[in-house]
Amino acid sequence: MGLLRDFSKTSFKIMLIFIGADHRGFKLKESLKEFLTKKGYSVVDKGNKIYEETDDYPDFAAAVAQEVAQDSFNRRGILICGSGTGMSIAANKFSEIRAVVAFNADQAFVSRRDLDTNVLALGADFLDEEQAKKILSVWLQTDFSGEERHQRRLQKISEIEN
Numbered sequence: 570m571g572l573l574r575d576f577s578k579t580s581f582k583i584m585l586i587f588i589g590a591d592h593r594g595f596k597l598k599e600s601l602k603e604f605l606t607k608k609g610y611s612v613v614d615k616g617n618k619i620y621e622e623t624d625d626y627p628d629f630a631a632a633v634a635q636e637v638a639q640d641s642f643n644r645r646g647i648l649i650c651g652s653g654t655g656m657s658i659a660a661n662k663f664s665e666i667r668a669v670v671a672f673n674a675d676q677a678f679v680s681r682r683d684l685d686t687n688v689l690a691l692g693a694d695f696l697d698e699e700q701a702k703k704i705l706s707v708w709l710q711t712d713f714s715g716e717e718r719h720q721r722r723l724q725k726i727s728e729i730e731n
Contacts, residue, residue, distance in 0.1 A: 586709075587636040587646045589615040589629030589656075592622050594649025594693040597701055601647060604702055610709075626650040630659035634666045637687055641665040646688035647705065653692035660688045664730050667723075672696065674707040681711035683719050 586605060590598035595617060605612045615632035617624050626648075633646040646668070648656035653670040660668040668688035669680040672695060680686040689708050691701050713719070 584609075585611050585613070585644050587613045587615050587633045587644065588648075589617075589633040589646075590649035590693075591617065591624050591626040591629055591651075591656075592620055593651035594656075594691070595620045597691065597693040597696070597698065598647075598649050600698050601649070601701060601705060604705070605647075608706075626655045627659040630656045631663075634660040634663040634668070634688065638663050638665045641687050644687070645709065648688060648690045649693050650690070651692060651694040653690035653695075657688075657690035660690065667726075671704050671708065673700075674703050677704045677708035678711050681708055682714045683716075685713035685719070685723060 588598055588602055588605075598614075602612050602614060613636070615636065616629050630648055633648055637644045637646040646660065646666075648660060648668070650656045657668045657670045660666050666688055667684055667686045668690055669676070669684070669686040670690045670692065671677040671680060672692065677689065686708075689705065691704065693701075696704070
């Protein structure tokens with residue numbers, strides 16, 4: 570499936586968000602779930618549902634990525650671990666997933682505007698709750714620009730996946 574399509578008139582609010590975290594991201598996940606629900610988003614928690622010190626981040630990255638990949642234009646994923654990096658690496662193994670680790674709102678903005686990212690990975694060891702909420706808000710409110718050059722580059726990434 571090619572990514573080249575007319576995004577110029579697209580303006581929508583993603584209403585279905587899948588979220589997952591390991592033990593290092595568990596507390597932040599719980600806070601962000603509440604934050605998102607209050608903002609009107611439908612949030613599906615893919616785990617971990619309890620704090621479990623021996624859990625493994627790839628399990629939650631896979632659960633979220635599989636859901637987002639089913640409708641990568643209308644679903645979004647949020648993944649939280651200690652650094653965000655492990656979650657991002659695991660999620661990016663799935664076709665149609667473009668995961669980014671963002672440590673500030675500017676990164677989140679550019680990742681959506683230029684790269685049409687659909688999974689946001691956050692590092693709970695490096696962000697406080699307010700920083701994470703700001704990053705997440707900017708990421709969710711930013712639309713993909715749809716510029717030809719960005720569509721062309723995403724098409725090339727899609728071809729690499731196939």
